[in-house]
Amino acid sequence: MRPVSRLGASVVALAAMLAPLPGLACSISLPASGTLRNSMSNTVLGSQVNGNTPATVTMVLPLLSGVTITVDPPTLAVSPGGYNATLETREVAYSVANVGIFPGRNQAYTTGSTSFSTGLLGAVALSMTVHNRVNNPNGFAPGTYTTRTIVTCHP
Amino acid sequence: MSSLKAVIAPLFLALGLAMAAPAFAQSLSPLEKSGLTPSDRKAFRLQVGNPYQRRMTFSLLPMLPDYATSAKGVVVKPAELTLGPGITRNIIVTFDIDPAKKERTIALCVMPKAMDGPILPRVCGLYTGRMAGRGG
Numbered sequence: 001m002r003p004v005s006r007l008g009a010s011v012v013a014l015a016a017m018l019a020p021l022p023g024l025a026c027s028i029s030l031p032a033s034g035t036l037r038n039s040m041s042n043t044v045l046g047s048q049v050n051g052n053t054p055a056t057v058t059m060v061l062p063l064l065s066g067v068t069i070t071v072d073p074p075t076l077a078v079s080p081g082g083y084n085a086t087l088e089t090r091e092v093a094y095s096v097a098n099v100g101i102f103p104g105r106n107q108a109y110t111t112g113s114t115s116f117s118t119g120l121l122g123a124v125a126l127s128m129t130v131h132n133r134v135n136n137p138n139g140f141a142p143g144t145y146t147t148r149t150i151v152t153c154h155p
Numbered sequence: 156m157s158s159l160k161a162v163i164a165p166l167f168l169a170l171g172l173a174m175a176a177p178a179f180a181q182s183l184s185p186l187e188k189s190g191l192t193p194s195d196r197k198a199f200r201l202q203v204g205n206p207y208q209r210r211m212t213f214s215l216l217p218m219l220p221d222y223a224t225s226a227k228g229v230v231v232k233p234a235e236l237t238l239g240p241g242i243t244r245n246i247i248v249t250f251d252i253d254p255a256k257k258e259r260t261i262a263l264c265v266m267p268k269a270m271d272g273p274i275l276p277r278v279c280g281l282y283t284g285r286m287a288g289r290g291g
Contacts, residue, residue, distance in 0.1 A: 027182035027204070028276035036273075055274045060182075067186060070222070074273070132273060147273045152222055152264070154279040155187045 026067055026153040027060040036132065036147065038140060045145055046133035057128040057151050061118055069096075070115040071107070072150040074132045080143025088136045092149050096128045109133055182243075182278060183265045189283035197284025198249040203265055205238035212237040212268040215246060217261055222279050226250070226261045235268060248282060258285040 034055030036045045047053050061067050074090045091109040096116070098104035105116045109131070118126065132147040134140075182204040190197065205211050213236050217229035228251035236244060252259045264279040 026184075026186055026278050028278055030272065030274050030276055033272040033274065055272075057274055057276060077273075130274060148275055149273060150275045150277055152277045152279055153186075154222060154262070155281050 028151060028153055029058045029060075030055065031058055032056040034130065034132070036134070036145060042139045043137055044133060044135050045140060045147075047131045048133070055130045055132075055149075057130060059126045059128065059153060061124060061126065061153070066117055066119050067153055067155060068115050068117050069126075069128075070113060070150075070152045070154065071130070072113045072152075073111050074134075074147035074149040076134060076145065077148040078144055078146035080141050080145075082141040083143070083145075084138045084141075085136070087138050088134060090147065091133045091135070093131045093133070094128050096126050099126060102126065183263070183280050186278075186280040187282070188280070189285065191285050191287045192252070193287050195252045195254050195286065196249060197252060197259075197282075198247055199282050199284075200245050200247055201263070201280065201282075202243050203236055203238070203246055204243035205240060208240055210237065210239050213265050214268045215248075216264045216266070217248065217250070218264055218279070220260050220262050220281060222262055222264060222277075229261055231263065250282075250284065252284050252286055254286070258283055260284075 032055055034047045035053040036047055037049045037051060037053070038045055039049050047055070059069065071092060071094055073092050076085065076088070076090060079085065089111060091111050093109040094107050096105040102118055107114050128151070130149060130151070132149060134145070134147060184202045184204070188199050190199070203213060203215065205213070215231045215234055215236065217226040217231055218224060219226050230249045232247045236246065238244060248261075248263050250259060250261050260281055260283040262279050262281055264277050266275060266277045
């Protein structure tokens with residue numbers, strides 16, 4: 001009886017985890033948006049400049065489906081009028097902790113799109129830490145800057 | 156040094172305000188589906204959900220399987236959806252299939268409509284229609 005009880009408890013726990021979602025859904029949420037800061041040299045804006053304030057992304061994945069997560073390089077969605085973007089480069093870095101048989105993923109700063117598969121029987125819920133960095137030797141004019149990184153869950 | 160601080164200080168304030176976006180989420184189910192059609196159009200019923208904390212409006216964008224290029228000949232009803240927390244709703248995606256080809260695969264991406272934060276979370280699925288009697 002004991003193994004049956006354990007199985008029953010596991011089923012209940014799994015059902016509770018998946019209860020808010022439609023069957024085999026992929027769900028992405030953004031618990032923290034992160035903050036960019038300027039370097040003292042005024043040539044780098046980043047979430048790891050003068051501190052550590054990443055965005056966090058939580059993904060609830062379909063069990064047994066092995067979805068892929070793709071992270072695109074950031075665009076600069078908002079910048080002030082006097083900003084010169086001629087020499088600008090934009091980078092993204094992220095890390096995903098290992099959960100269960102999912103080995104985790106660490107991506108250093110890159111200007112390109114990167115993807116990773118969660119694998120069959122992978123974790124049901126993953127948390128991703130995302131950093132953005134904008135480099136510009138011409139500096140940053142005073143004002144508001146907002147980067148935008150697309151994180152896609154897909155088959 | 157004082158002039159540098161004068162430049163940076165407004166940046167700290169402006170960035171802090173700009174990046175303080177609220178949490179949001181969306182889901183799409185199923186992520187893959189395929190089926191036969193007797194005509195040159197195929198429709199799928201899918202579910203879009205808002206499993207989390209606040210009322211959200213989502214855009215449903217038909218794309219090519221590269222998830223980057225808009226797809227033509229695709230109708231999504233509704234193309235925009237406002238859902239309360241924990242609400243899931245059915246949507247219908249219908250697309251044309253070139254009669255000269257036996258099948259067509261499209262992607263459908265769900266993303267928040269009003270998005271001013273640094274991360275744009277997007278969930279995309281792949282849907283394939285095959286014309287019956289044409290090798291499908």
